[in-house]
Amino acid sequence: MKYVAKAPRELTYFEAYAQTMPVDDDFAQRLKNQHVEQIAEIFKTPLTGTYNWDYTEQDNRIKRLYQLGKDLNWDAQTDINWYQNMRELTDEHSEKFNSFHFYPSYQAMSQEKKDEFSRHYQAWALSQFLHGEQGALLVASQLCSCAPTYNAKLYAASQTFDEARHVEVFSRYLKERLGLMYPINTHLKSILDKILTDERWDLKFIGMQVVIEGLALSAFGAIKVATLDPVLNDVLDLVIRDESRHVTFGVNYLEEFVACLTDEEREQRAMFAYEACVISRERLIPTDVFQYFGWDVEEAREYFLTGTINQLFRKLLFSRVLPNLKRIGLLTDSVRPKFEELGILEYENLAHDGDINWVELERPLEIKTVPTSPTTNTTLTTTVPLKSAASMV
Ligand SMILES: [Fe+2]
Numbered sequence: 412m413k414y415v416a417k418a419p420r421e422l423t424y425f426e427a428y429a430q431t432m433p434v435d436d437d438f439a440q441r442l443k444n445q446h447v448e449q450i451a452e453i454f455k456t457p458l459t460g461t462y463n464w465d466y467t468e469q470d471n472r473i474k475r476l477y478q479l480g481k482d483l484n485w486d487a488q489t490d491i492n493w494y495q496n497m498r499e500l501t502d503e504h505s506e507k508f509n510s511f512h513f514y515p516s517y518q519a520m521s522q523e524k525k526d527e528f529s530r531h532y533q534a535w536a537l538s539q540f541l542h543g544e545q546g547a548l549l550v551a552s553q554l555c556s557c558a559p560t561y562n563a564k565l566y567a568a569s570q571t572f573d574e575a576r577h578v579e580v581f582s583r584y585l586k587e588r589l590g591l592m593y594p595i596n597t598h599l600k601s602i603l604d605k606i607l608t609d610e611r612w613d614l615k616f617i618g619m620q621v622v623i624e625g626l627a628l629s630a631f632g633a634i635k636v637a638t639l640d641p642v643l644n645d646v647l648d649l650v651i652r653d654e655s656r657h658v659t660f661g662v663n664y665l666e667e668f669v670a671c672l673t674d675e676e677r678e679q680r681a682m683f684a685y686e687a688c689v690i691s692r693e694r695l696i697p698t699d700v701f702q703y704f705g706w707d708v709e710e711a712r713e714y715f716l717t718g719t720i721n722q723l724f725r726k727l728l729f730s731r732v733l734p735n736l737k738r739i740g741l742l743t744d745s746v747r748p749k750f751e752e753l754g755i756l757e758y759e760n761l762a763h764d765g766d767i768n769w770v771e772l773e774r775p776l777e778i779k780t781v782p783t784s785p786t787t788n789t790t791l792t793t794t795v796p797l798k799s800a801a802s803m804v
């Protein structure tokens with residue numbers, strides 16, 4: 412085990428994928444000991460925990476969500492068909508979904524280099540989800556201790572198990588389908604640090620259940636539309652079911668609590684949620700990928716931020732967060748103009764997760780019978796020509 416003071420900044424390459432590369436490819440050579448090392452970073456937290464001695468089921472909605480968590484379990488090892496081929500990337504698809512399709516530095520690349528860029532861009536995006544899922548795992552485990560009510564503790568335990576499976580499934584996806592992992596984006600890391608090391612349990616709920624998971628839900632939906640990989644589509648189907656439950660829990664549990672706060676306390680929470688949204692916008696810029704390909708980072712960033720596809724995507728991401736903040740009571744008069752400046756206040760009246768859509772949440776999982784090894788009419792995951800993968804967004 413190697414302890415580090417800061418999260419690593421290097422890319423990680425995976426052996427499972429490297430083994431499928433041609434012998435003369437330099438990928439295998441790039442795989443070093445450091446890439447298979449256990450790396451840990453310590454954080455310390457002044458967590459205030461509670462026992463609960465009455466074991467009273469205080470809120471039937473939370474109890475029902477906990478039951479759903481138990482009923483709708485799935486297993487990444489047996490419920491996902493990992494042996495499906497990616498669909499071919501077409502120019503039409505790239506033009507529609509690739510933010511850099513018309514960027515001169517991208518257009519100047521050979522087809523081989525464009526394919527490599529696509530793989531890196533996907534790996535970068537999915538790596539952030541993986542790191543975010545680890546953050547959710549750690550936060551959910553903290554909530555078992557610090558959520559004050561009995562039902563919420565049980566629910567947090569079921570969410571902890573959900574998040575463990577999310578970490579597992581994204582990790583496997585990166586290892587086997589893409590072969591590399593990007594380090595955590597510094598902006599995402601700063602939000603996770605804040606949520607994990609703040610002792611106020613409701614801040615953890617606001618940061619994780621409402622902002623980060625709300626954003627992730629919208630992003631997963633957008634990626635499902637754009638991806639050419641049926642495996643990723645199936646992974647996201649399962650993860651989205653769980654995340655919808657998590658966000659619903661956060662909104663339902665928080666709304667009564669926030670109503671009891673003083674104005675000053677409520678304003679603190681409203682400002683925290685706003686700042687988490689601002690940082691989250693920054694974390695959507697794939698600066699590490701620009702650097703890897705030797706692009707002018709400032710120029711590429713500017714192009715990315717002003718591009719139509721990206722502007723729409725960055726706004727749409729907040730279509731779930733804003734209505735939920737409003738429902739909880741955190742879209743206060745002091746932060747409304749700030750959200751207006753970000754151009755996302757227009758989403759405030761969309762559907763929120765306070766009214767629970769039980770029909771949708773209780774829909775049985777559609778898990779197909781999947782092969783546990785390659786069959787004659789499928790292709791081994793690790794031999795799929797991944798270089799034809801499209802950009803995620
Ligand atoms: Fe998750």
Ligand SMILES: [Fe+2]
Nearest residue numbers: 547624654657
């Ligand atoms: Fe979650």
